[in-house]
Amino acid sequence: MRKQLKKFVISIVACTTLLVSGLGMSNINAKADISDQDFAQAYDVAQDKLGSSYVYGAVGPNVFDCSGFTSYVYKKALNVQLPRTAQAQYNDSKRVSAKNADKGDLVFFGSSRSNVYHVGIYVGNGKMIDAQNRGVVTENINAPWWNLVGYGKLA
CATH class of the missing domain: 1.20.5 (Single alpha-helices involved in coiled-coils or other helix-helix interfaces)
Incomplete structure (x- = not known):
């Protein structure tokens, strides 16, 4: 006994x-607000991956899809674990308007709020770093091939 x-x-x-x-x-x-120092760390990791290849479903460290890239950057830079898909990251983020978006917030694209299929990291001045068919690049958020759904803070 x-x-x-x-x-x-x-x-x-x-x-x-x-x-x-x-x-x-x-x-x-995760944190709701990314400090300038936290953003600088995440930005350094993201920039280090510029030019990396895109493969659907890839999570790094040298090949990414969009949500694999955002997950990798925040895990590596800040030990923040994000959900695996763009839709799940959108669902778990706190919505903010474009004018209230801060560097380090996530930027979401899709056909609707219930069909988010792309995510990038907002870096300021209307630009983001994302992984897409051209690989990891810095590009304008307002591009003709993206339908902006909104911005989200890590929540």
């Missing part, structure tokens, strides 16, 4: 430890 109780207590402690340590990795570990 004593051995069973000891095994039970050890099991509970182990499960609790796994659960608590896993929470930071399974949930979005």
Whole structure:
């Protein structure tokens, strides 16, 4: 009986430890506002990947799709874990208007709020860094091939 109780207590402690340590990795570990220093770190990581190739579903470190790129940048720069897809990142972000968007916010594109298929990182002055069919590039947000859905702060 004593051995069973000891095994039970050890099991509970182990499960609790796994659960608590896993929470930071399974949930979005993010901030609502990115500081200038945080943005500078993320921007450095993003710029370092300029010219990397695009492959649908790729998550880095040298080949990306759009949401794989944003996830990689924030994980590497700030240890912030984002959801895997552009739609999930949109769903988990706090919407902001274009005039209230800050450097480091995410920029979302699609046919509607329920069909977001592209994401980039806002870098200011109407530009973003994103991974798309030309690879990782800096480009204008208002381009004829994108339908802007909105901006989001990491939430």
